[in-house]
Amino acid sequence: MKRAADDHRVEALQPTGIPILDKVTGGGFPRPSAIALLGPIGSGKSMLVRELVTNFIRQGCSLLYYCIDDPADIVKLGLEDHHIAVDKIESEGRLEFVDMFSLGAQKLAESLPKMDPSEILDETLKFQDLLSYGRAFALKPGLGPKIIVMDSITPFFLLTEARKVFQYVQVMRFATRIARAVTIAILHTEVVDESLENATANLADGVIEMRKRSGEILLKGGTMKVLRIGRNPVASRGYFYQITQQGIVFSNTPVI
Numbered sequence: 001m002k003r004a005a006d007d008h009r010v011e012a013l014q015p016t017g018i019p020i021l022d023k024v025t026g027g028g029f030p031r032p033s034a035i036a037l038l039g040p041i042g043s044g045k046s047m048l049v050r051e052l053v054t055n056f057i058r059q060g061c062s063l064l065y066y067c068i069d070d071p072a073d074i075v076k077l078g079l080e081d082h083h084i085a086v087d088k089i090e091s092e093g094r095l096e097f098v099d100m101f102s103l104g105a106q107k108l109a110e111s112l113p114k115m116d117p118s119e120i121l122d123e124t125l126k127f128q129d130l131l132s133y134g135r136a137f138a139l140k141p142g143l144g145p146k147i148i149v150m151d152s153i154t155p156f157f158l159l160t161e162a163r164k165v166f167q168y169v170q171v172m173r174f175a176t177r178i179a180r181a182v183t184i185a186i187l188h189t190e191v192v193d194e195s196l197e198n199a200t201a202n203l204a205d206g207v208i209e210m211r212k213r214s215g216e217i218l219l220k221g222g223t224m225k226v227l228r229i230g231r232n233p234v235a236s237r238g239y240f241y242q243i244t245q246q247g248i249v250f251s252n253t254p255v256i
């Protein structure tokens with residue numbers, strides 16, 4: 001991010017710890033900011049976000065992690081694969097999970113045999129509850145820079161009217177500002193209406209897009225692009241990545 005030498009308004013940047021992402025963002029994510037991470041199912045968004053979370057923990061950040069698509073147990077295993085002592089960090093109060101997925105599973109176990117799926121989800125994804133976690137986290141006295149992760153917000157759109165989801169997203173943006181946090185919200189593309197994808201991207205202060213590479217069966221991966229970030233409205237070039245046992249590996253040379 002270039003700015004004039006006499007521009008003294010310094011914006012806080014949270015390094016991502018991923019060299020290519022730090023390079024194209026000019027040093028990291030602006031803080032506060034809400035980042036939308038978009039891409040089709042299976043493109044590696046959750047994997048990328050777990051790597052980011054690992055790096056943020058190592059930088060001394062505190063995190064609120066909404067587990068919506070996958071249970072917190074799975075996320076924890078992923079973080080432990082990156083050698084994060086999850087229980088210790090949790091007990092220090094630096095990492096908090098809101099395990100919406102497991103709440104849903106529990107609701108299903110408790111529900112009557114004929115309960116409708118939407119009823120189970122209505123009982124699980126209660127916006128007021130979600131917001132109260134966000135608010136409490138935002139107001140909690142400092143334990144390093146704050147990061148909020150929502151993986152993913154897609155089920156909200158499948159569950160309720162778009163208007164309600166946008167109200168929720170907007171209030172989470174307020175929480176992001178109060179906390180001077182970085183919020184990363186994941187949205188699967190090609191699932192909800194394209195107008196909802198666009199509206200979500202427009203609300204965000206930064207947009208990262210992951211695309212699956214087509215035509216390759218044996219290699220898992222795709223291209224990543226930063227569509228815009230902070231006050232830089234220009235899209236980056238695309239960078240290839242591959243999904244490996246060790247995590248996501250980015251190519252440092254842009255796609256031609």
Ligand SMILES: Nc1ncnc2c1ncn2[C@@H]1O[C@H](COP(=O)(O)OP(=O)(O)O)[C@@H](O)[C@H]1O
Nearest residue numbers: 040041042043044045046047048220243244245
């Ligand atoms: N350790 C691993 N090694 C290889 N592939 C993996 C590993 N973990 C997950 N994957 C695969 O990586 C792909 C991306 O997964 P994920 O990050 O969950 O995608 P998204 O969150 O975008 O839907 C999936 O196809 C998944 O099966």
Ligand SMILES: [Mg+2]
Nearest residue numbers: 045046069151
């Ligand atoms: Mg995922």
